[in-house]
Amino acid sequence: MNTVKVRNIEIGAGIPKICVPIVGVTRNEILDAAKFIAAMGTDVVEWRVDWYQDVFNFDEVEKTAEELRKALGDTPILFTFRTSKEGGEKAIKTADYVELNSKIAKTGYVDLVDIEAFTGDDAVKQVISAAHSCGVKVVASNHDFDKTPEKDEIVKRLRKMQELGADIPKIAVMPQNKKDVLTLLSATEEMSTEYADRPIITMSMAGTGVISRLCGEVFGSSLTFGAAGKASAPGQMGVEDLKTVLSLLHKSL
């Protein structure tokens, strides 16, 4: 199993890494959140840029990214535009989405970019190759905020992300009952032991799915999202509690 190294964090090795999202609307809100998170300490920060009011002005995005990098020191930054069709705040034209992700990768201010895997294979490959050409890693993602697909379908999507060349395949699904959480965990176990040659990230959302955000080290998910202030998705636990649970489990494994 290959791991993914970003700055001094090795995703896929040992205890699952904690990623804290920033969902500020203004530059000040974003930087205040960054300072708060930096003081608290986390493995990775996700900038959910779809929340940012100036996201369609790419020069402003770059300026904010530069400030964000300063505020976060050496903490790796994951840059994510979550589109409205996958549960995010805004819609974006595919050409702009590719341009935004490619441009931000080139700045050197971010370490990872998130590309929604079902944007279209050409667009996904374009972002992956732009990111890789400047040493930026790619998380390919897929979200279902209504339901949990069958196990085979979840595995199929994760495998497709790997085949497209993403460094880290990721899927977030909504459980309608407890069995759906088992389906997600079972797909995670199967993908990570039988098919993946790289780290993967999976989660079952909301309260019913919260267990899946804690047991990644057992079933094969390498990173978990935790909230510091406003959560970016249902079911995210506070970072301090998350750290406690992950380390308790780690000690007993």
Ligand SMILES: O=C1C[C@@](O)(C(=O)O)C[C@@H](O)[C@@H]1O
């Ligand atoms: O893809 C994900 C996972 C997530 O949706 C979650 O359920 O924790 C939170 C998002 O901010 C992130 O981009």
